[in-house]
Amino acid sequence: NPADIPGLPPGVPEFLRESGIEALYPPQAEAVDAGITEGESLVASVPTASGKTLIAELAMLSSVERGGKALYVVPLRALASEKKAEFERWADFDVDVGISTGNYESSEEWLASRDIVVATSEKVDSLVRNGAPWIDDLTCVVADEVHLVDDPNRGPTLEVTLAKLRRINPDLQVIALSATVDNADEVADWLDAALVKSDWRPVDLRTGVHYGGAITFDDDSQREVPVGRGERPTAALVDDTLDEDGSSLVFVNSRRNAEAAARRLADVTADHLTDEERTELAALADDIEGVSDTETSDDLAAVVAKGAAFHHAGLAAEHRSLVEDAFRDRLLKVISATPTLAAGVNTPSRRVIVRDWRRYDGEFGGMKPLDVLEVHQMFGRAGRPGLDPYGEAVLLANDHDTMDELFERYVHADPEPVQSKLAREPAMRTHLLATISSGFARTRDGLLDFLDRTLYATQANDTTRLESVVDSTLDYLVANDFVDREGDEITATGLGHTVSRLYLDPMSAAEIVDGLREAEDPTPLGLYHLVCRTPDMYELYLKSGDRETYTELCYEREAEFLGRVPSEFEDVRFEEWLSALKTAKLLEDWTREVDEDRLTDRYGVGPGDIRGKVDTAEWLLGAAERLATDLELDCVVAVREAKKRVQYGVREELLDLAGVRNVGRKRARRLYEAGVESRADLREADKAVILGALRGRERTAERILENAGRRDPSMDDVRAEADADAGAD
Ligand code: ADP
Structure with missing residues (x-):
């Protein structure tokens, strides 16, 4: 019975009843018995749609009620806004919800005032790296779909992030929600949490x-x-x-x-x-x-x-x-x-x-x-x-x-057990550098001690593999100048700190730094290709016929590429290089203002994919700009311009206009063609001309003029004149 749950803000049981929750589902009741509203940690391994979210909400509400702050970690960005909307129903109980989706390199200090923050594990990882002060205030963290620690690409981030948060606050309450998996007990062991494991379903x-x-x-x-x-x-x-x-x-x-x-x-x-x-x-x-x-x-x-x-x-x-x-x-x-x-x-x-x-x-x-x-x-x-x-x-x-x-x-089969993927090299590279850079460990032993708090260590019965991966990864980081090693002491270099804060895979950073160092006057395509061939970009696949098309393009524009072009006889490397070229070409078309529809056709992708590539490229070019600035390279301006062109999807001459909010690539082009070529022109030009270029959309025009800083953005006068003209006819 909801009324018997200890630790909740007054009124919550009544509120639940009003929203159709008369009684707790059995796994929820077990979770309450295990003490989730009194600060106890829990792994809930129960089937899809059997009310895991409410388990998390009860834990978070009670933690906030005790003056704490909760973090809800989602696996996909698309789910963050959905969860936020769901939690906003607690506004009546003075619980504020915030969502952290901004770009990686910021600490989003305003989130300090929120009681519940929703974010992806990548975002939380980056907040920790950038030293967001409110992270220290967390009392309760929920990991949604925790079985994804098994995922080779994203699992290690979740694993390391939970380990860091628990290190920052050793009393942190952890609620881990999982699909039904066989070895949920190992996950509970790792998190020092009670376990509720159930096959119960509401239907x-x-x-x-x-x-x-x-x-x-x-x-x-x-x-x-x-x-x-x-x-x-x-x-x-x-x-x-x-x-x-x-x-x-x-x-x-x-x-x-x-x-x-x-x-x-x-x-x-x-x-x-x-x-x-x-x-x-x-x-x-x-x-x-x-x-x-x-x-x-x-x-x-x-x-x-x-x-x-x-x-x-x-x-x-x-x-x-x-x-x-x-x-x-x-x-x-x-x-x-x-x-x-x-x-x-x-x-x-x-x-x-x-x-x-x-x-x-x-x-x-x-x-x-x-x-x-x-x-x-x-x-x-x-x-x-x-x-x-x-x-x-x-x-x-x-x-x-x-x-x-x-x-x-x-x-008739049971799901596979969840298995840590932390020992994979790309994960180690990234997370060791971050761990060193944010001061969680200062020696090799310190690193091993930190890693001892991961699921990997819980599951491994001998740690020699972990030690050898740590050693080879440290060698790599030292060789690329991300980490200094003197005697026992391990510290991040300036470059290493930057790379970690930028949330780059160190291998991406190394590739970018190498490319930029030799770039004298790089072209946009050269820069796009450079970032597209890093492990942080998912490249487009080559389809039949693509190999020929892009091999040809490769020779045509050979002078533009930064770094050595692999030979056609290095089969795999050349193929990867061409995939990166295809991706770079998509970006170039995008910045040449090719229609999205044409792009989806030409590259066989959905509009969401184009957005994804554009966002990733913008982030990587921003990172490249920072690296070039730190290393005092000549190409900084070229990189910044390439980034802006990707960001807005426009040719050079539209950069100023497209930077005004609500303008966008298509409107910028129409304005430009009507003779309104810059932000300054937006402030000065004849309003009727601007309105014409915006296809008569008055509200849009007013918003744009306001954003461009025009003193009197209203379109009323234009309409009055038009009405008068019509009357005269
Ligand atoms: P899961 O996260 O486990 O996939 P959800 O938490 O989304 O599942 O719950 C599925 C649905 O069940 C939601 O619509 C939720 O409102 C409803 N629900 C949860 N707990 C109860 C309950 N005790 N009584 C009635 N409905 C519930």
């Missing part, structure tokens, strides 16, 4: 495999779902769910597949709509088209009008939330999605169909089966509490052997 879940016209469930029961001639099994399953007025989530393995599936499934959903739904969907499709002027926007609107949608990381944030909301409101009947949706977005559905259980994996060199953990998280999205009698999760098989395999591999 029953049946899992099974569809084959030969029927779903066979884990309890051996069957449901007939025949597949018509020429029909696809996914369509038959979606149709079958709709017959019972239920919705479906279909998981596929690529964005292209998600879009193609949505197109096909839209023909199924279109037959099940009421007139009223058709009208509402048409309005939603209009909203979606209005978000951006891209093909993705149009494609999404087209399927949405028929009651279906696709969802993947390439979608704009507004698209995503429009789609998620409409699906929750049961207006959209099916979403075909890549697994990002399974990761965190709270979008349950009557039936979940895992269509693709293999995905292309570059490192593996072919199609690789998904992890059990990942598939179970997709399963977990089945069943909407209070709406569905049960949820169904279905895999698809096209022969009997596959059906058996799927039962064994996923239905």
Whole structure:
């Protein structure tokens, strides 16, 4: 009973009841018994959608009630704003929520006044590196999706960050939320936390495999779902769910597949709509088209009008939330999605169909089966509490052997154990430098002692591997002048401190420094290529024909590249170099004002990807500018200009205009063509001309003029004149 929970601000139990929470779910009750509202640490390993968020909220509220400050760590930036919005419901209890999403190199001091801060683990790591003073005030930290410490790329950051926060405040309460994993006890051991491990779910879940016209469930029961001639099994399953007025989530393995599936499934959903739904969907499709002027926007609107949608990381944030909301409101009947949706977005559905259980994996060199953990998280999205009698999760098989395999591999299987990836070299490079730079360790022994607080150390039964990775990493850092070693003493150099604060992988920094040192008069393409070939940039893949195209470009513009061009015979290196060139060329096109639509076509990417590359390049070029400044290199101005051009996506002559808020690349070009060429021109030029260039949008024009510092930005006089002219006619 919520009224019996100790430690909460007065009124919270009543508030919970009003928001539909009459009683705690069993895992939540166990968590309260374990003392989460009295400062105790906890690992909660429970299924998706069984109320983990409330466990975290109870812990944070009680910590704040005792005068403390809480931090909620999310795995994806996209989830941060969602969580913040969720926590804002506690405003009535005087709990302020802040979100930390700004760029890396800042300490965001205003967050000191917030009771709960939401941030990604990368952001928290960088706040610690930059010495944000409020970090010392934290009393409670929540790690959402803590099983992601297993992720080779991002896991180590979460692991090291938790270790640092616990070192800063040894009494820190840690609440770690995890999917159901076998070795949650090891995670609890590591964090000195109690463990709640449960399979309880608010809605029953049946899992099974569809084959030969029927779903066979884990309890051996069957449901007939025949597949018509020429029909696809996914369509038959979606149709079958709709017959019972239920919705479906279909998981596929690529964005292209998600879009193609949505197109096909839209023909199924279109037959099940009421007139009223058709009208509402048409309005939603209009909203979606209005978000951006891209093909993705149009494609999404087209399927949405028929009651279906696709969802993947390439979608704009507004698209995503429009789609998620409409699906929750049961207006959209099916979403075909890549697994990002399974990761965190709270979008349950009557039936979940895992269509693709293999995905292309570059490192593996072919199609690789998904992890059990990942598939179970997709399963977990089945069943909407209070709406569905049960949820169904279905895999698809096209022969009997596959059906058996799927039962064994996923239905009857336990998820993989969570395994620390900290000993991987890129992680070590970055985190050792940061640990030294922010003074957490000053000797080799000190480093090893710090690392002893990580999950890696908890799991390793002998530490020789860790020691040898530490030694080779230290050698690397010393050789590249990031770290000085004198006797026992280890300190970061000026360059090392800068690199750590900039949140760069030391290997990226080394590449950039080498490139800039020899650059006399670098061109933008040369600089883009330099940052694109660092390990901090995810490069575009080469598709068929690309090798030839970019090899040609490589010879054409050879003089512009910084550093040695690998020979065509160094197969792998040359290939990577070309991928970086393709990415750099995308950036160059972007700064030559090529339309986003053309870019998505030309490079085979979504608008969200372009944004991602642009943001990363802007950050890396900003870092390059700082490094060049510190090293007193001649190329500083060239680097700054290249960064600005990427930031605004414009040619050189528009830099001044595009720097005015609300202008943007397209409007800057139209203004320029109308003769308004600079910020100063915005302050002086004829308002009617400006309004014309802005296609008559008065509000926009006023905002822009205000931002440009014009004394009287109002468009009233222009309108009055126009009205007078019209009257004279
Ligand atoms: P998880 O984080 O475990 O995936 P959530 O915390 O998002 O799951 O919870 C899923 C849904 O269950 C939310 O809509 C939440 O409001 C609801 N919920 C949580 N706890 C309770 C409860 N005790 N009683 C009723 N509904 C609850």
